[in-house]
Amino acid sequence: MTAAANHNLTRRLGRAGIRDVAAAAGVSITTVSDALNGKGRLPDATRLHVREVAERLGYRPSAAARTLRTGRSGLIGLTVTTYGDEPFTFTEFAYFAEIVRAATSAALDRGYALVILPGSSQHCVQDVWSNVALDGTVVIDPAEHDPVVTELHRQGVPVVSDGNPGSTPVRAWVDNDHEAAVLKIMEHLTEAGARRIGLLTGTSTDTYTRLSTNAYLAWCESVGQDPVYETYRAHDACASAGAADRLLSRPDRPDAVYGLFDPNGTDLLSAARRYGLRVPDDLLLVCCSESDAYTATDPPVTTLSLRPRQIGTTAVQLLIDAIEGEDTGAPLQQIVPTELIVRASSQRRPARSTVSPPRAPGRG
């Protein structure tokens, strides 16, 4: 009597295991495993027979057991900074949502599933993180010496980051060239006739804010313009409007503005309306956003897209390459180009049909 047959007598409950299949097919566990996974040397007859029996019994291999045995779970993590209770920052919502969407898709395409995990600041981090077996993780915008990344690295879990990881040890990373993006926008506005370009930026010290602001300052220096900018707490949903207002009420009011964050566009638009400034005639406007809301504003606003879909996809590709040990020769650092979507707000003399006529200043 085989072990499988013996086992078969002892239990009748629960779902069918590999042992049940072996018993039912009259073969050993090994043979079942080999037949189902296409390994070993078995004649086609055996293979087919085993598969047929497995099918009939509705056998599904236990993911947990397989993971334990092979050390591979087929799961990759994605951590998104959480503020308060909600994952994803509100203001960067469309950006994160697109990344998640693209990353999920890219992972599924290669047979992996994606798990969304909380960022370092969560309370019950330890719990949830250590309760799931990950083959690798994508970390969005890791802080310098990020504890999550450090821990993962210690455990030998490959990490790919979105955003320059600094000295944090990651396998690869992907990012935009934020300096180049700012320069592109400055050039665009200049060509559209801007004389003094202002910036709406944040107070936080994350890489994106820092690099972009510095690029702006450097550009100012290079063209001999005095910097004109206002900062605000970018993660405070209400603060944007105030900053926009401050920027446009300055004595040295700019005739063009670039806003680094998503809500800046609408807030600048309504501030401009309050001060009787026509866009784009009196004020050129660009903001960084993934939202399609700016196709329908009055006027439509030129936006800079950071291409979150490509970022998500690329990060996952790099991660899975690392997991599977495929040295694809792809550079370990990939730069995703940004995309400037030019709309009416940054063109001085566009086709006028869709642009509102000048109107008297009123209370917005």
Place this chain on the structure above:
Amino acid sequence: MTAAANHNLTRRLGRAGIRDVAAAAGVSITTVSDALNGKGRLPDATRLHVREVAERLGYRPSAAARTLRTGRSGLIGLTVTTYGDEPFTFTEFAYFAEIVRAATSAALDRGYALVILPGSSQHCVQDVWSNVALDGTVVIDPAEHDPVVTELHRQGVPVVSDGNPGSTPVRAWVDNDHEAAVLKIMEHLTEAGARRIGLLTGTSTDTYTRLSTNAYLAWCESVGQDPVYETYRAHDACASAGAADRLLSRPDRPDAVYGLFDPNGTDLLSAARRYGLRVPDDLLLVCCSESDAYTATDPPVTTLSLRPRQIGTTAVQLLIDAIEGEDTGAPLQQIVPTELIVRASSQRRPARSTVSPPRAPGRG
């Protein structure tokens, strides 16, 4: 010599396991497990000592082993219908994104992680689904006799659905009352002065479309209005504009329209512009959308929100209750109320300050 100590001699590679901790602490494996999990009856001294040793060794329990042993993975699935390569339908993007966001958050709050999985139509479904051990799954908008749900049910995995599951066997479900929502909108438009209300609806047979359309037809019957509606393939990104155009070019042109899908708002707006119709003066407009783009259109458009955040949260709550066997007494079917966000497009005489003056019809 204990088994743990014995083991300690034999292996020196890889990460620390529970055995290594036991050996280093001079206790048995059982004691380590109990100490770390707060079980068994141990004096605080032992507990502390074990924890300290575990910490020093950087011990992290293997999620796979724990899952295998306990039968619980701490993972819940979320399946989102995928079209082509991308998960989430484009037109319903904001809706799905909000559900995912809220579901993720709700899951994390209760110590679970969320895995996004492909819908039934994917090619490699079998692979990815059976490679991850799930404690339960939220299925969005399951089809009648959905194969994924059926299979999960067979495996004893609890399922909660968003949308009436019909005869598909789920543990609980959550949905909006789509009929009530349509009636609410009809009343709102009527109060705003609408005489003939039109509908922009889809050709597909999913529950949402069907229920909403039928509710509209029933309402027409009850008030004695001839139905005025156009249908289009709602998942075709470009088709909406054509349908909006058709609806407004009819001889029996409605003086108010409700659009069932997200893009309908902007498309109706530009169609109205093309035909020289002022919104809201000549045409009242409401559409179902989660996008905040409609706060910034000209004029802002009244939207119906299906409250995807509450849907996602509730679905996850119900699912985890089912997983943990907590009969909270909560009804197994929960209705999430919809929210009508009234903006200028459906108010005949609003505060006019932000509304554009009438303009001559032009080519949009």
Place this chain on the structure above:
DNA sequence: CGATCAAGGAGAAACGTATTTGCATCGAAT
């Protein structure tokens, strides 16, 4: 003084799979 009991902890059996090793059998080659 022997029996009872509680505290503290050790042993060992699962959980369900993948994999390594090894045992037969059989045809062909020496």
Place this chain on the structure above:
DNA sequence: ATTCGATGCAAATACGTTTCTCCTTGATCG
């Protein structure tokens, strides 16, 4: 006729936990 390699499959082991059972040791009580 013996050896040999190839073929088809079974047994056993390991993956790292959790948990059930049981053992030991002092202390308490009748």
